Amino acid sequence: xxxxxxxxxxxxxxxxxxxxxxxxxxxxxxxxxxxxxxxxxxxxxxxxxxxxxxxxxxxxxxxxxxxxxxxxxxxxxxxxxxxxxxxxxxxxxxxxxxxxxxxxxxxxxx
Amino acid sequence: xxxxxxxxxxxxxxxxxxxxxxxxxxxxxxxxxxxxxxxxxxxxxxxxxxxxxxxxxxxxxxxxxxxxxxxxxxxxxxxxxxxxxxxxxxxxxxxxxxxxxxxxxxxxxxxxxxxxxx
Numbered sequence: 001x002x003x004x005x006x007x008x009x010x011x012x013x014x015x016x017x018x019x020x021x022x023x024x025x026x027x028x029x030x031x032x033x034x035x036x037x038x039x040x041x042x043x044x045x046x047x048x049x050x051x052x053x054x055x056x057x058x059x060x061x062x063x064x065x066x067x068x069x070x071x072x073x074x075x076x077x078x079x080x081x082x083x084x085x086x087x088x089x090x091x092x093x094x095x096x097x098x099x100x101x102x103x104x105x106x107x108x109x110x
Numbered sequence: 111x112x113x114x115x116x117x118x119x120x121x122x123x124x125x126x127x128x129x130x131x132x133x134x135x136x137x138x139x140x141x142x143x144x145x146x147x148x149x150x151x152x153x154x155x156x157x158x159x160x161x162x163x164x165x166x167x168x169x170x171x172x173x174x175x176x177x178x179x180x181x182x183x184x185x186x187x188x189x190x191x192x193x194x195x196x197x198x199x200x201x202x203x204x205x206x207x208x209x210x211x212x213x214x215x216x217x218x219x220x221x222x223x224x225x226x227x228x
Contacts, residue, residue: 035214099157
């Protein structure tokens with residue numbers, strides 16, 4: 001059971017928009033920055049979003065992040081088949097003194 | 111180019127030990143915090159251990175506390191994970207990752223597979 005809660009799967013058609021949620025508590029998301037990772041099949045995770053809404057160099061602006069209270073959201077617009085992957089949220093938990101991840105969300109582009 | 115390359119994984123019997131290494135290049139290793147993160151087959155990400163840039167601050171997940179030890183050698187640009195009393199549930203792909211200032215992981219290695227089985 002993960003400390004952060006994500007939906008196990010989401011799906012949408014090419015060109016559409018999808019939203020992936022990440023729910024936590026005041027000890028983690030509520031008082032710390034959230035990051036998001038994309039893991040394509042058979043590869044290492046890749047940083048997509050850091051500090052809630054910042055994109056590393058090279059990440060297209062189709063990917064955006066936001067945070068409100070104890071929840072965070074990853075939006076992906078203009079879906080492409082190449083976006084099919086597992087997506088994870090992560091943050092620091094101040095009470096546990098550990099990094100916590102969500103259980104991951106599998107994105108299917110229909 | 112930033113690179114992290116893990117090594118040291120393999121098949122080990124329950125109760126055994128392994129030492130993982132992570133060789134880094136392309137950045138000033140001594141300036142960055144780093145972590146080990148693992149992924150069991152078909153499962154999600156699980157953070158394992160963190161070490162500060164100087165090595166003075168260390169955190170471990172409860173699941174490995176007392177059994178695993180993280181360390182680093184800044185002169186060799188390398189990160190290590192000493193794993194003792196290994197259990198079947200430690201079977202996973204182990205990644206080393208460079209940390210940004212707000213507990214995010216901006217560069218990852220390709221992972222080294224640890225299999226604990228008799």
